[in-house]
Amino acid sequence: MNKADIKPNGMAAEMSNGQNPILAIFYCQNIPGGDEGSRQELESHYGESIRLFPIPCGGRLEPLHLLKALETFADAAFVIACPEGACRYFEGNRRAKKRVERTQAIIESIGLEKERLGILLGSREKPKTLSRWVKELSEQTSRLGVSKGRRL
Amino acid sequence: MPSKYVIHTKPVPHRFEPITKSGVIAWEEGCLKCAVCVKNQCVYGVYDHRHMDDRQMVDSIDNQCMNCFRCVQNCPRELIHKSINPDFMVMGDSHWTPDTIARLWYQSQTGKIPVSGAGYPGPFSGPGFDSMWTDMSEIVRPTRDGIHGREYISTTVDLGRTPKNLVFTGEGEMNEDIPPLVHIPIPMMMRLPRFGAVNDQTIKGWVMAARHLDTLLVLPQEICSQYPLEVQRHLVPSIGTGFKKMAPNKMTRMVELIWDKDWDKNIEVARYSYPSAIVAMRFPLSQGVEEDIPTALDAGCPVIHLEGRMDGTTLDQPSQYIKDGIRRVHQALVERGIRDEITLVASGGLAMAEHVAKSIICGADAVILDFPILIALECRMCRRCEKGLSCPVEIDQADSKWVARRTINLMGAWHNQLLEVMGAMGIREARRLRGEVGRAMFFEDLEKDLFGTLIKVKEGYELE
Numbered sequence A: 001m002n003k004a005d006i007k008p009n010g011m012a013a014e015m016s017n018g019q020n021p022i023l024a025i026f027y028c029q030n031i032p033g034g035d036e037g038s039r040q041e042l043e044s045h046y047g048e049s050i051r052l053f054p055i056p057c058g059g060r061l062e063p064l065h066l067l068k069a070l071e072t073f074a075d076a077a078f079v080i081a082c083p084e085g086a087c088r089y090f091e092g093n094r095r096a097k098k099r100v101e102r103t104q105a106i107i108e109s110i111g112l113e114k115e116r117l118g119i120l121l122g123s124r125e126k127p128k129t130l131s132r133w134v135k136e137l138s139e140q141t142s143r144l145g146v147s148k149g150r151r152l
Numbered sequence B: 001m002p003s004k005y006v007i008h009t010k011p012v013p014h015r016f017e018p019i020t021k022s023g024v025i026a027w028e029e030g031c032l033k034c035a036v037c038v039k040n041q042c043v044y045g046v047y048d049h050r051h052m053d054d055r056q057m058v059d060s061i062d063n064q065c066m067n068c069f070r071c072v073q074n075c076p077r078e079l080i081h082k083s084i085n086p087d088f089m090v091m092g093d094s095h096w097t098p099d100t101i102a103r104l105w106y107q108s109q110t111g112k113i114p115v116s117g118a119g120y121p122g123p124f125s126g127p128g129f130d131s132m133w134t135d136m137s138e139i140v141r142p143t144r145d146g147i148h149g150r151e152y153i154s155t156t157v158d159l160g161r162t163p164k165n166l167v168f169t170g171e172g173e174m175n176e177d178i179p180p181l182v183h184i185p186i187p188m189m190m191r192l193p194r195f196g197a198v199n200d201q202t203i204k205g206w207v208m209a210a211r212h213l214d215t216l217l218v219l220p221q222e223i224c225s226q227y228p229l230e231v232q233r234h235l236v237p238s239i240g241t242g243f244k245k246m247a248p249n250k251m252t253r254m255v256e257l258i259w260d261k262d263w264d265k266n267i268e269v270a271r272y273s274y275p276s277a278i279v280a281m282r283f284p285l286s287q288g289v290e291e292d293i294p295t296a297l298d299a300g301c302p303v304i305h306l307e308g309r310m311d312g313t314t315l316d317q318p319s320q321y322i323k324d325g326i327r328r329v330h331q332a333l334v335e336r337g338i339r340d341e342i343t344l345v346a347s348g349g350l351a352m353a354e355h356v357a358k359s360i361i362c363g364a365d366a367v368i369l370d371f372p373i374l375i376a377l378e379c380r381m382c383r384r385c386e387k388g389l390s391c392p393v394e395i396d397q398a399d400s401k402w403v404a405r406r407t408i409n410l411m412g413a414w415h416n417q418l419l420e421v422m423g424a425m426g427i428r429e430a431r432r433l434r435g436e437v438g439r440a441m442f443f444e445d446l447e448k449d450l451f452g453t454l455i456k457v458k459e460g461y462e463l464e
């Protein structure tokens, strides 16, 4: 992502200028660097191009969250959850994974690339911080470009 | 007897879904597809009217759930959980706690006093105002026929100087002019919070609220001058360095100066520009402030504004709370014999209705509220606006009428709570509540009285 393209100050749903892909990230509050301070730092750094939503557990995420994000403002939506076996609610992350796969099938059936949705589980051995995840994801989405879904 | 002052409130809806303390986690995987699902049995129909707010990605089940836990307990596969909402827990800070913010939202939305059910589950004592208990020995009085019943409880306070004694001529005429006083029907004024995504519309809403409530709003002088003359009665221009003389404005009833190096120059300019106004001086609430107050009084500033920090502490000592500062200044002025010539108003960290009554008991005549009137507009105290980030609740998009109605609701709820406290204390006059420390208990004093001598160790000895 070219930083010069990033416009500061934007949370309104209609913020897309149609050029920069917008990324919705739902992350489990328990991942490293998932605190409010880091969230604000990331938002000031990336401006309009990302929107971050902390959730109490990856398992809280419903297909509806992802579909609504793709429909209203996002070009891609990702879930970041705790490593396998480390979920506070035992299997929230496993369930979230299934839901994302189900939702990927839905968006494929309506002609969107399934790469626009994804779930990332942390690793116990090499934990990644939220800001690291966001950096990688934002590079990934810039390759995908703007989604057709948002223009529907 | 003048007619009763009542603030009429009516519900004013939120513009954004409020952040709730807990959220429902309902898993589909492993569902047995029971003939009658527990979700259909929710008496509030939470699952039936489910929708998603796409601005915030908030699921309506969280806002509508009444926490009865029926669905959680009755699902045979235990697929439904309730969990603390991380977004709620990160709101505000240790002073403006998530619960305080949520209560302020409730009051601004409904105009009602928040009721938490039977009993008090909180800690016995805490920092600041929480270490202070008021005497509620006449608690039966307001419940007899309600706070708006037969009993007349006045919350009016006077701002300005009251003469020590009256002097008459031989003919029985008054020998001196009575200094002007400003009467406000509630001991609560307002001012702009230090941060917030506010704009002209927001300020206009607060001006409308101040007019409706017949109280005062402190604003920077350059903003006040943009408002028509008929509104100026309810505005207090705050004058800083660099203010130049302007055509006299006789509508303004009070101006505020800042205790800085230029205060004596500013006072002249202020007197010329606002000839009918009482002059208030804003002091930082810090050690030794009581030494400077007589100078300000002699220079013609009978209203002293003691400004604490937004976390409810004094400016120079983080371990001292504004309640301690107000008590200290009040006591010092009483000892000097000038307390009645001065009006003390306090600000900083006042976050609950009880803080108003407690500030007055400690010795203030009135208070000035800042952040509560911002939180009334759904502010989450995230301080993103300070960093130039967007406001999550778009306060700068709010209509001024909505701002005014939310502020009026909050003040109405606080006024009712003040009446409740005063009624329960058996005090019918806010003026009489001032400095009534005998009608309150302070945890630190009780602790000293009870245990102070027990752990005293003679010098040179050591405890084993």
Ligand code: SF4
Residues within 6 Å of the ligand: B024, B041, B042, B043, B044, B045, B046, B047, B064, B065, B066, B067, B068, B069, B070, B071, B072
């Ligand atoms: S906890 Fe009670 S109110 Fe909340 S969704 Fe379940 S049944 Fe409904």
Ligand code: SF4
Residues within 6 Å of the ligand: B195, B196, B197, B198, B378, B379, B380, B381, B382, B383, B384, B385, B386, B389, B390, B391, B392, B393, B394, B395
């Ligand atoms: S919600 Fe946050 S950004 Fe908006 S006014 Fe309040 S502190 Fe500022």
